[in-house]
Amino acid sequence: MQEWSEKRLLDYHGCHEKGFSGNATEGMEVLLSLALAAGKIVADWEGAAVEGNFAGDRVDCYIRCSMKSAFTNILENGLDDVDSVIVDRDHDPGVMLMQLARDTEQLAIFERRNFSPVLRRWHPAPVAVAAVTLHGCFGVVLRQYLAKVNILTEELVRVLHSASRLEKALAQMTAEDAADCDDGRAKAVVGDMEPYEVETVVMGLLKTWMDDKLMLGRDCILRAKDTESWIPKSKAEPFAGSAMELMKLARATVDEFAEIPASAKDEVVQDLVDGLETIFQDYISFVASCGSKQSYLPPLPPLTRCNQDSGFFRLWKRAALPSCQAPEGSPRGGGSHHIPRPSISRGTQRLYVRLNTLHYVLTHVQSLDQSLATSSSSRFDRARAAAQSAVSAVAEVAAHRLIFLDSRHSFYQGLYAGSVADARIRPALRLLKQNLSFLVSVLADRAQPVAVREVMRASFEAFLMVLLAGGNERSFARADHATVDEDFGSLKRAFCTCGEGLVPRTWSRARPRTAEAVIDLMARSTEYLIDAFGVATCESIGAGVGAGGGGDDDDNDYRDTPVPPTTRQWHPATRTRSSGCCATATTRPPTSS
The missing domain is CATH 1.20.1310 (5 helical Cullin repeat like)
Known part of the structure; x- marks a missing residue:
C-alpha cells in the first residue's frame, strides 16, 4: 500500500x-x-x-x-x-x-x-x-x-x-x-x-568580448611597428595601410557594441572607450616617432673677428677652397640660368604619409566619438588631443627636412653664397613652388594648411640663418638691404599664392615680422647699430644685476656680462649684437673711419 x-x-x-x-x-x-x-x-x-x-x-x-x-x-x-x-x-x-x-x-x-x-x-x-x-x-x-x-x-x-x-x-x-x-x-x-546572477554573467561576457576586441587592436599595432613602410596604398588612399586596418577594427567593435541589447553595457562603455583610446594613443605615438627638427638644422658656424678683406681670411679661404666648392648642379656661382628640379626625397614623402595617416586617424576617432558620445559628454578627448599635437610635430619635422635637407643646395647653402647679387633667391623660389605643388598634391585636404604653414615657418628660419649664421662664405653690406628685402618679399608672396586659404593673410603678415625687423637693420648706419648694441648691453647688465640682487662693485657687473648666446631664436637684438661686436662671420664688420 x-x-x-x-x-x-x-x-x-x-x-x-x-x-x-x-x-x-x-x-x-x-x-x-x-x-x-x-x-x-x-x-x-x-x-x-x-x-x-x-x-x-x-x-x-x-x-x-x-x-x-x-x-x-x-x-x-x-x-x-x-x-x-x-x-x-x-x-x-x-x-x-x-x-x-x-x-x-x-x-x-x-x-x-x-x-x-x-x-x-x-x-x-x-x-x-x-x-x-x-x-x-x-x-x-x-x-x-x-x-x-x-x-x-x-x-x-x-x-x-x-x-x-x-x-x-x-x-x-x-x-x-x-x-x-x-x-x-x-x-x-x-x-x-x-x-x-544574470547581470554578472552578462558583465563577464561583455568584458571577455571587449578584451578580445582590444587584443586585436594591440596585435594590429604590433604588426604595424614591424612591417609599416609608410607607402600609401593608392592616390585615393594616401595613408598607411595599418591605419585603415586599425580603424576598421575600431569601427567594427563600436558597431557591435552598439548592437548588444544589454543594459549592463552602459556600465562598461567607459572601459571600452579607455581601451580604444589607449590603443589610439599608442598608434599615434608610433606614427609621430619620426625624430625632431633639430636633426635637420645645420650647425652654427664658428665665431671669428676676422675682416672679410684680411690676409688671414683670404689665406684660410684659399686653403679650404677644394672642400668648400659647391657640388655639381648647385645654384652657387650664379642663379640666373639654374633650372631646379623637384627635390622632395623619399624620406620627406614618407613624412607626408605619416601626416595623412594622423589626419585619417583623427577623422575616424571623431566619428567614433559621435557614435559613443552622450548628450552631455564626449569621448576620446585625449586621443584627439594627442593626434592634433602629433600633426603639428610631424608637419614641423617634414618642413625642416624639406627646407634644410632636400632644398639645402638652393636655399641655405646656396642663397647669397659668395655674392648677394650673384646668388639671389629666384632659383630657390622656383624649387620651393614646385615642392609646394607636390606637397599639396600628395597631402589630404585637412593636412595641407598645417604643412604649408610649417614650410613657411622653416623657410623664414632658413632665411634668417642665412643672414645671421650663414658662415664665412657670406658677407653683407649696407647696400645689400634693398636686394635682401626684395628677395624676402618674393619669399612671402610664394606662400600667399600657393593655395587658396592655406596660409591666412593675418598669419602670413604676423610671422615674417621678426625677419623683417632683422632685415631692417641692414639699412641702418654703423652708429645706429653701435647705439642699439649699447642699449641691449645695458639691458643685459640690468637683468644680471636684478637677478643677482645687486652689488657694491659696478666693475664686477660689467665683467660678468655674458656673451650673447646663440639660441637660434633670431630677433633684431641678435642682429644688433652680431653687427656691433663684429663677433660673427656672417656680417661684415663696419670699416674704421
Whole structure:
C-alpha cells in the first residue's frame, strides 16, 4: 500500500494532472492520507525512530520529486519539438531555453493554484518548495548552456532576460509563501534559492568580448611597428595601410557594441572607450616617432673677428677652397640660368604619409566619438588631443627636412653664397613652388594648411640663418638691404599664392615680422647699430644685476656680462649684437673711419 501510494505521489503531476472528472487534485488528499498513514505504520513496525515532522518531510520529498519529474517532461518535450523541425531550420538552443523558461513559470503557477492548497495541510510552505525546486532545475540547464557560449549575442541576451524574469517570478512566489508562514523551515527554503546572477554573467561576457576586441587592436599595432613602410596604398588612399586596418577594427567593435541589447553595457562603455583610446594613443605615438627638427638644422658656424678683406681670411679661404666648392648642379656661382628640379626625397614623402595617416586617424576617432558620445559628454578627448599635437610635430619635422635637407643646395647653402647679387633667391623660389605643388598634391585636404604653414615657418628660419649664421662664405653690406628685402618679399608672396586659404593673410603678415625687423637693420648706419648694441648691453647688465640682487662693485657687473648666446631664436637684438661686436662671420664688420 505504501509503495503504491508513494509511487503516485512522487510524480503526482503525471498521475493527477487530469485527475478524475477533469479535476486535477481529485483524490490527492485521500492518497496523501493513505501514504502518510501507511508510512507511519511501517516505520513503527520496523522500529525506526521518527524524528521531527514525519508528514512534513515526506510531503517535502513528494513536492521536490514531482516538480523535478514535471520539469524533465517539459524539457524532453521541448527537445522533441526542436528535433522535429531541425531539418527545416537551424534552431539555436536559446530558442528552447526561452520556451522552457515560459513553461516553467506556467508550471509553478499551476502548482500554486491546484496542488499547493491540498499540500499545505501537511507542509507549511509548499509553494516555496516547488518554486525553489523549479528554480534549481532551470539553473542546471541554464549553466550548461552558458558553459558552451563565449560571446554575447542578441539571442543570448534574450535567454538571460527570460531567465531573469523566471527567477523574479519564482522568487516572488517563494517570498509570499514564506511570509504567510511562521515555521522556520519556510525561511530556510528561501535560502536554498541560488541566484542565476544574470547581470554578472552578462558583465563577464561583455568584458571577455571587449578584451578580445582590444587584443586585436594591440596585435594590429604590433604588426604595424614591424612591417609599416609608410607607402600609401593608392592616390585615393594616401595613408598607411595599418591605419585603415586599425580603424576598421575600431569601427567594427563600436558597431557591435552598439548592437548588444544589454543594459549592463552602459556600465562598461567607459572601459571600452579607455581601451580604444589607449590603443589610439599608442598608434599615434608610433606614427609621430619620426625624430625632431633639430636633426635637420645645420650647425652654427664658428665665431671669428676676422675682416672679410684680411690676409688671414683670404689665406684660410684659399686653403679650404677644394672642400668648400659647391657640388655639381648647385645654384652657387650664379642663379640666373639654374633650372631646379623637384627635390622632395623619399624620406620627406614618407613624412607626408605619416601626416595623412594622423589626419585619417583623427577623422575616424571623431566619428567614433559621435557614435559613443552622450548628450552631455564626449569621448576620446585625449586621443584627439594627442593626434592634433602629433600633426603639428610631424608637419614641423617634414618642413625642416624639406627646407634644410632636400632644398639645402638652393636655399641655405646656396642663397647669397659668395655674392648677394650673384646668388639671389629666384632659383630657390622656383624649387620651393614646385615642392609646394607636390606637397599639396600628395597631402589630404585637412593636412595641407598645417604643412604649408610649417614650410613657411622653416623657410623664414632658413632665411634668417642665412643672414645671421650663414658662415664665412657670406658677407653683407649696407647696400645689400634693398636686394635682401626684395628677395624676402618674393619669399612671402610664394606662400600667399600657393593655395587658396592655406596660409591666412593675418598669419602670413604676423610671422615674417621678426625677419623683417632683422632685415631692417641692414639699412641702418654703423652708429645706429653701435647705439642699439649699447642699449641691449645695458639691458643685459640690468637683468644680471636684478637677478643677482645687486652689488657694491659696478666693475664686477660689467665683467660678468655674458656673451650673447646663440639660441637660434633670431630677433633684431641678435642682429644688433652680431653687427656691433663684429663677433660673427656672417656680417661684415663696419670699416674704421
